[in-house]
């Protein structure tokens with residue numbers, strides 16, 4: 418559906434209906450907040466023909482949590498009836514079968530897409546909600562306490578005016594970000610090196626990776642992955658599996674800080690012989706080791722193999738781990754050399770938020786302040802601009818934006834990044850947004866009541882007073 422007028426006014430726009438935007442919608446439905454949030458109308462805008470899907474299903478890797486974590490997002494009495502059809506869904510049963518192991522992201526994505534469709538249909542039927550699919554947000558203008566969201570659909574453009582804008586359009590990997598991060602460490606790439614985004618490569622099948630890299634390997638080109646997170650280790654695994662048969666013998670991983678492994682408890686980490694800092698790497702709330710920043714499931718297995726055997730698997734491709742940040746001096750030197758000699762460097766150093774053009778009323782651009790791993794925002798994802806002014810009514814918490822650690826929920830002190838993940842979108846990350854959006858709706862309603870009262874009073878003062886019976890009398 419797309420608006421029929423050039424200008425539409427509503428209380429809240431949810432821009433981007435991937436796992437982050439949909440996490441907010443699911444949570445609003447579960448927590449009973451939808452009537453408040455939709456009081457002045459809510460429009461969900463997504464560029465894709467199937468809002469609710471996002472990009473998660475595109476990644477050809479294993480999830481970093483067990484299946485039950487995703488099922489938990491759908492488990493709520495308020496959703497039982499809406500999700501009844503999922504009992505007949507193959508994707509649902511595939512994830513249920515892997516409740517205690519990590520499923521493939523394509524299966525997780527399929528389940529979330531099916532669940533999202535059910536929720537969106539329910540919302541359109543029962544609440545003041547419109548879903549504008551195949552509609553792209555092109556520009557957002559901040560005017561006083563309001564946002565003008567410019568959208569395009571089939572070449573037609575129109576504007577939605579709203580007081581709350583939840584904006585999660587996914588993330589992208591800007592190569593200049595990588596080059597700056599390397600330059601900060603005194604590292605550089607050769608002008609001949611091709612920088613390739615892990616985001617693109619992680620969506621390729623083994624055959625596609627082989628076709629893509631065969632020319633590089635044919636001339637003895639070297640491949641280096643830069644990063645140290647779940648996706649860096651998934652990237653190493655996918656490259657090794659796909660390219661070993663066409664001659665790949667070695668991969669290099671350049672990582673800034675120490676590789677961190679996740680353990681459920683200090684006792685487990687000690688029993689595995691893992692060295693960690695008993696204060697900085699342990700979450701004081703849960704007692705878990707590297708709870709936020711540690712490798713889990715298949716990335717953990719790859720990480721352990723590399724640390725133990727120097728290979729992806731005991732007889733797999735060799736992997737050189739080179740720490741470029743504070744660590745052994747010779748490793749920095751080898752990292753510098755590896756980067757300068759690589760034909761391809763794969764960027765696995767996080768994401769930047771995908772944003773439309775953001776402007777103030779006078780047309781000047783708005784730059785959102787960044788911090789390590791995402792945007793500088795408060796617990797509800799409300800960001801600040803370049804001079805530190807809070808952008809009230811704007812909320813971002815998805816891929817590339819993330820949220821800071823909530824000290825009540827805990828994390829290891831050594832983790833200084835932003836967190837984002839499906840479970841967070843459906844729970845903690847969206848809870849604060851829902852509260853803030855709902856309170857803005859009430860302020861708006863209160864302002865409207867006062868304005869209506871003022872208008873009525875003015876009208877009464879301007880109009881002569883008649884007894885009701887006389888109002889229709891002819892003079």
Ligand SMILES: Cc1cc2nc3c(=O)[nH]c(=O)nc-3n(C[C@H](O)[C@H](O)[C@H](O)COP(=O)(O)OP(=O)(O)OC[C@H]3O[C@@H](n4cnc5c(N)ncnc54)[C@H](O)[C@@H]3O)c2cc1C
Pocket residue numbers: 432433434435436437438462463464465468469470471472473476479480481482522552553554555585586587588619648771773814815816837838839840
């Ligand atoms: C490689 C990788 C692996 C991950 N693995 C996990 C995992 O195992 N578990 C986990 O919990 N999390 C994981 N995440 C993190 C996160 O859950 C996913 O990245 C998730 O897809 C982020 O959701 P999103 O809604 O922020 O972005 P996306 O999934 O990218 O969705 C963005 C949405 O915005 C829409 N959109 C884009 N541009 C516009 C526009 N201009 N106008 C309107 N609509 C637009 C798109 O159509 C899409 O629907 C992973 C992330 C990555 C990168």
